[in-house]
Amino acid sequence: MAGILKPFGEVLPMKTKKQVNFSQAHKKYIKRLKQEKILVVFLQIFILALLLGLWELLAHFEVIDPFFFSSPSRVIKCIASLIAGGEIWMHMGISLAETVIGFIVATLLGAIIAILLWWSERARKVSQPYLVILNSLPKIALGPMIIFWVGSGFSATVVMCVLICIVITIISLLNAFTSCDQDKILLMQSMHASKFQILRKLILPNAIPEFVSVLKINVGMSWVGTVMGEYISSSAGLGYLINYGKSMLNLDLVMASIILLSILAGGMYFLVNLFEKRKQQ
Amino acid sequence: MENFLQFNSVSYFYQTKDNEIQAVKDLTFSVNENQFASIVGPSGCGKTTILSLTAGLLTPSTGEILIGNEKVGKHDGKVGYMFQRDHLFEWRTIWQNITLGLEIQKKNKDPKKLARAEELLKKYDLYNFRNKKPRQLSGGMRQRVALIRTLMLEPQLLLLDEPFSALDFQTRLLVCDDVYDIIKREQKTALLVSHDISEALSMSDRIIVLSSRPACTKQVVDLSFEGKTPLLKREDKEFGRYFETIWRSLTNENQKTS
Ligand SMILES: Nc1ncnc2c1ncn2[C@@H]1O[C@H](COP(=O)(O)OP(=O)(O)OP(=O)(O)O)[C@@H](O)[C@H]1O
Numbered sequence: 150m151a152g153i154l155k156p157f158g159e160v161l162p163m164k165t166k167k168q169v170n171f172s173q174a175h176k177k178y179i180k181r182l183k184q185e186k187i188l189v190v191f192l193q194i195f196i197l198a199l200l201l202g203l204w205e206l207l208a209h210f211e212v213i214d215p216f217f218f219s220s221p222s223r224v225i226k227c228i229a230s231l232i233a234g235g236e237i238w239m240h241m242g243i244s245l246a247e248t249v250i251g252f253i254v255a256t257l258l259g260a261i262i263a264i265l266l267w268w269s270e271r272a273r274k275v276s277q278p279y280l281v282i283l284n285s286l287p288k289i290a291l292g293p294m295i296i297f298w299v300g301s302g303f304s305a306t307v308v309m310c311v312l313i314c315i316v317i318t319i320i321s322l323l324n325a326f327t328s329c330d331q332d333k334i335l336l337m338q339s340m341h342a343s344k345f346q347i348l349r350k351l352i353l354p355n356a357i358p359e360f361v362s363v364l365k366i367n368v369g370m371s372w373v374g375t376v377m378g379e380y381i382s383s384s385a386g387l388g389y390l391i392n393y394g395k396s397m398l399n400l401d402l403v404m405a406s407i408i409l410l411s412i413l414a415g416g417m418y419f420l421v422n423l424f425e426k427r428k429q430q
Numbered sequence: 431m432e433n434f435l436q437f438n439s440v441s442y443f444y445q446t447k448d449n450e451i452q453a454v455k456d457l458t459f460s461v462n463e464n465q466f467a468s469i470v471g472p473s474g475c476g477k478t479t480i481l482s483l484t485a486g487l488l489t490p491s492t493g494e495i496l497i498g499n500e501k502v503g504k505h506d507g508k509v510g511y512m513f514q515r516d517h518l519f520e521w522r523t524i525w526q527n528i529t530l531g532l533e534i535q536k537k538n539k540d541p542k543k544l545a546r547a548e549e550l551l552k553k554y555d556l557y558n559f560r561n562k563k564p565r566q567l568s569g570g571m572r573q574r575v576a577l578i579r580t581l582m583l584e585p586q587l588l589l590l591d592e593p594f595s596a597l598d599f600q601t602r603l604l605v606c607d608d609v610y611d612i613i614k615r616e617q618k619t620a621l622l623v624s625h626d627i628s629e630a631l632s633m634s635d636r637i638i639v640l641s642s643r644p645a646c647t648k649q650v651v652d653l654s655f656e657g658k659t660p661l662l663k664r665e666d667k668e669f670g671r672y673f674e675t676i677w678r679s680l681t682n683e684n685q686k687t688s
């Protein structure tokens with residue numbers, strides 16, 4: 150009898166220490182996880198290589214016209230010559246600057262406006278139809294006006310970038326602010342918190358996950374804004390290069406610019422991801 | 431002190447676009463100091479409204495509410511409020527959660543208060559978890575943290591709005607015991623809202639039975655199971671008799687209205 154009861158006395162070790170001796174099944178499980186991860190990365194690289202190889206071959210044997218479809222080797226050559234020419238850094242720098250400034254301005258300004266609209270219910274009601282219309286309006290339609298108002302080039306592109314990002318920023322953040330649990334607000338009030346304290350200690354921290362997802366959306370959107378702005382009017386930047394390549398019928402240049410663009414956008418997304426990971430800890 | 435909390439013919443109307451909803455009608459009852467009182471009533475009868483009125487979050491349309499012979503005002507810090515869910519802030523550690531009220535009232539530098547926070551954590555077995563985030567705690571522990579957070583502001587009166595209903599039955603019995611123990615040890619006056627007659631019986635010294643909306647007092651039952659814990663009270667032979675009294679008082683009105 151005592152023998153049967155004994156195991157109950159030996160309570161499982163507290164989880165405070167890290168477990169060291171794992172069971173066979175656990176080791177197997179971990180191994181399978183690792184194998185799965187390696188396989189996924191392998192497949193990702195494999196697909197990339199396959200596509201590039203196929204593209205190269207088809208272009209090489211002129212199954213597709215390399216003049217219109219370019220080819221990996223031609224793109225690489227083009228990028229190399231761009232780097233050798235040195236001007237590419239200027240184009241990349243300008244696009245990056247436009248995007249980052251547009252991104253930061255839109256996010257900050259959007260957050261401030263969302264806070265003000267949370268603060269005043271009346272302002273929220275008044276602004277609602279404007280937000281709805283602004284949100285559904287294709288911002289590129291405003292392009293010509295923007296050029297008249299702020300001049301073409303750098304500033305027009307930044308404004309385009311801000312316009313594209315800011316509305317969605319306001320709407321998502323405001324939504325996160327107002328959907329905060331009413332009982333939590335009541336709790337703060339029962340502790341005699343002021344409205345500002347409720348904002349700082351409850352509403353804002355509560356909206357951080359939403360804020361991070363807004364950042365992620367804005368990375369993509371701000372690049373859309375930059376490229377669109379540069380298409381409309383500019384004399385520098387990757388969007389300009391794409392447009393220029395198109396008019397010169399130099400599709401190698403177009404492809405090369407697109408590749409550089411995706412590297413920059415990917416890098417920016419990576420930074421936001423890093424920020425999210427650090428926030429989570 | 432007799433009649434520490436007093437409702438004197440309190441009525442309350444909610445204003446909505448279409449009509450006025452009377453949630454509380456001519457409500458009169460009282461709770462003595464250090465007493466544990468419970469409110470039971472049909473759902474939607476106005477129980478939460480009564481607690482909000484007591485906390486000063488709503489102002490009575492007519493009548494008055496007194497706590498310690500003083501009229502309830504908006505900002506007098508006499509009342510601590512505990513909700514159905516613990517509402518711990520996930521982005522704060524346990525320590526930061528329980529000192530939230532101190533922070534709001536700018537008392538978080540006061541060494542006496544901080545020492546009290548530590549003492550409460552130690553006393554109720556949460557000290558080792560003070561740097562953990564709420565999601566790392568069990569439901570029962572979270573409810574204890576919520577109670578300590580409320581106690582930190584040293585309220586003279588604790589309001590509990592179905593604080594256990596989000597817990598599973600077994601945890602609920604244990605947490606009930608815990609919370610009861612803490613409230614009695616800290617010598618607080620408490621007003622609990624419950625759907626559950628057994629729960630109200632096991633915790634209270636006095637039960638206020640409400641009619642359906644608009645809430646008014648149907649019956650006040652004073653209980654006497656001398657000095658037992660909620661769990662033990664459930665086994666007391668008086669328990670069943672009290673249960674029946676309250677059950678009858680509740681249902682008898684339901685028949686009238688339906
Ligand atoms: N903000 C409000 N505006 C209008 N009517 C309200 C409001 N809050 C509550 N009521 C109404 O007042 C009545 C009483 O509500 P209350 O929340 O006090 O009831 P309750 O007894 O706590 O209900 P439950 O048992 O569901 O917790 C209900 O009929 C409810 O619909």
Ligand SMILES: [Mg+2]
Nearest residue numbers: 477478479591
């Ligand atoms: Mg309620």
